[in-house]
Amino acid sequence: MEFRYLPMTEQDKKDMLSTIGVQTTDELFADIPESIRFKGDLNIKPPANEYTLTKELTDLSQQNINTKSHTSFLGAGVYDHYIPSIVNHVISRSEFYTAYTPYQPEISQGELQAIFEFQTMICELTGMDVSNSSMYDGGTALAEAVNVSAGHTKKKKVLVSKAIHPESMAVIHSYVKGPGLEIVEIDHVNGVTDLEQLERELDENTASVVIQYPNFFGQVERLDRVREIVDQEKKAMLIASSNPLALGYITPPGEFGADIVVGDAQVFGIPAQFGGPHCGYFATTKKLMRKVPGRLVGQTNDEQGRRGFVLTLQAREQHIRRDKATSNICSNQALNALASSVAMSSLGKQGLKKMAWMNLQKTHYMKKQLENAGFELAFRGAFFNEIVLKLDEDVELVNQELLRQGFIGGYDLHRDFSDLKGHMLVAVTEIRTKKEIDQFVKEVGDICG
């Protein structure tokens, strides 16, 4: 069998072995004790040629119903948006995707500058002073934010709204086991965080309050009132998790005095790809700059005074601080941050606002059409691009029928919320057309009628 990724010829091998001073490559493995040496062949599939394997995997991929074959109203944290062609062309530049972390600034200015631009864009969107170069995803970014708040305030109690993404909630619960924090979940009332309960639970042991804005149900939380409550405890911090696209139209958390804003930039140029890789972001205030997990790129200049960029404030990070580090993150999502930067550059100041506005408008249209068809929405508050539809039927069964009609239906909230049986979370993005929305409403009507 030939292997196109392995360039050595038999002659090369012979020459190299001779330089090393051994007869066979096996001698180089002599330090592996006989007793643990693997004998025989790994029991995995045999090597495949490029054509055959491509065909096999293409066939396999076609077994998946996808958001191109079907019209999707499924969101719940991952969204089907317009992705400019240019994004894939840029991230396919192999100088970007075959590089690693830019440790050598002289030959990594491209990546470093791209990250610096990403950091700037995230700051602009969130209204914060500082952004890092990316996190794994929105969920882990949120969990890291919780740990940062506890480390900074030296307090152990965190109040987390139940109206955040349930999978982010699960990740938070896993992450806080290390530092041993106490999570108090705050109920939702009418689709938003119960502020009275929040106020009752807030005390001098509270490190932070975690709110998703817009929340998992699409509702725009009253961050202004949350901030007032958080302010009752001098040290307590406000952490907001935000869909950054929404911030193109709604007031960013930074303007409400959030201390940390996190989220996922998947909405900008990154396909759903079954849940990952996406692109977490982490933004905060100047005050907390030295507590930020992960890589930060800073501006400086070279010996000739030319502007340039470097990884900076590295004393925060695991490779310097080792067991004193507060986060262990090393690899991040740099290439996806680049994809998001390109998408944000394409949209620009006006386009991003317009895209956010279209999400709002089209979701409003969906709401009206559903109401006109006699459906009831669960919540009455302001929303971004998701609404909660109250059905008398089992959402899973409705979705099965919708699938037959060419739709990927909304998210079954009963999976995570026992009080929301028969509730479907419906997402409407800018790419959905009036016709698709009308058709969806009709189909749901037919199924539930």
Added chain:
Amino acid sequence: MANQDFPLIFELSQESRTGYSLPEFDVPETNIDEQLGDAFVRKSEPDLPEVSELQIMRHYTALSTRNHGVDSGFYPLGSCTMKYNPKMNEDVARLTGFSHIHPLQPEGTVQGALSLMFDLQETLAEITGMDTVTLQPAAGAHGEWTGLMMIRAFHEGNGDFNRTKVIVPDSAHGTNPASATVAGFEAVTVKSDDRGLVDLEDLKRVVDEQTAALMLTNPNTLGLFEENIEEMASIIHEAGGKLYYDGANLNAILGYARPGDMGFDVVHLNLHKTFTGPHGGGGPGSGPVGVTAEFEPFLPKPILIKRNEEFVFDYDRPKSIGRVKPYYGNFGINVRAYTYIRTMGAEGLKKVSEYAVLNANYMMRRLQQEYDLPFEQHCKHEFVLSGKRQKKLGVRTLDIAKRLLDFGYHPPTIYFPINVEEAIMAEPTETESKETLDAFVDAMLQISQEAKDDPEKVQEAPHTTIVSRMDETKAARKPVLRYLKEE
């Protein structure tokens, strides 16, 4: 911005220029501001660039030329396994049926994706000699933390709450002690001996009834195989601790040895290293974790199982450590790794390690003429030199690294591992040709000669890059972490 500076995309911006093409707005307009309420309508737009599509393309194309990747040239960055990233993998990962599927679609609609994940799990279990694998962790460090949380849950499940310490060799990656801390353990260091291996006497000294685990890479970060691994395993196991394998260096032993057979209980892999997931300028990676059967109940949930010929997620996992990530891991990277493994098969993977080790030993022996080699034995996939001979001439390892830039190379990892003075850690990988290795060695030998004849040439390097050495002190003292328009 000075004339000599390369522009930021913000500096190309002109009001009202557009680079987008949004879908049609085809629904009746609603007064959404009224519904949101004044306080929640953003008053000023985020100051994003306003540029045309060509401007964006030129900007990022120019940036890409200011960046060095594996496709640009040799990249022997130790511990990072900078091997070739096959283009086919990129195409497969972008297939619509893989890239445009939503993680919350009904399982019945994503059987193709689930079957790939299942097969990858089984394949990685076979390669590592473990019983079962989770694909959920997003990267190596994330996998380390996941594995340690499982070890913690295991001990606690036995009613053993006193195992608070994780032993880490002094040569370990920084993520190891950091992961231990983040998982709520105390990191304890075990020393290396004069052969660069874990000092067994010191290990016996630090191990006790509080030991939760020993974290180890094998081969270790010096590129040396821990020959006493079985004895180390029994020291740890007899004390009631567990053995954790950092898979960063798996590229050395594919088909030659398996962590499971060495006595490891928990293993993470870096699919972006050994299995060609591209490094992406820092990520995304993928860090699956393999475990022995006794850890299976603690795996992150959900786990992927096959039930009546259908792949489904099982959430009913009462002992699970919970979720470590939303959804099911970095699927896109897992597709790339799967494509690679299928391309190579058992035969190809074994050759990968054979050539990775051959290449490293060849380079090491040639470089040994001029550079100090702290450990004389054969290395595995990487090796560590010391620049202390050159340091005596006033040329530091940093200078050598910078001089290599003039030859078009990405330098090896430097000043790591921390237990070797002026360390130079090189990992050629198996995808490099002999010609490339020879040319790199020749450059290193030339630099060593320059250190003797013309040290300033090395000290002042690089001479040919688009920028020279950066003022890192200034960057850290007065951090500028974002662009602000000049007033």
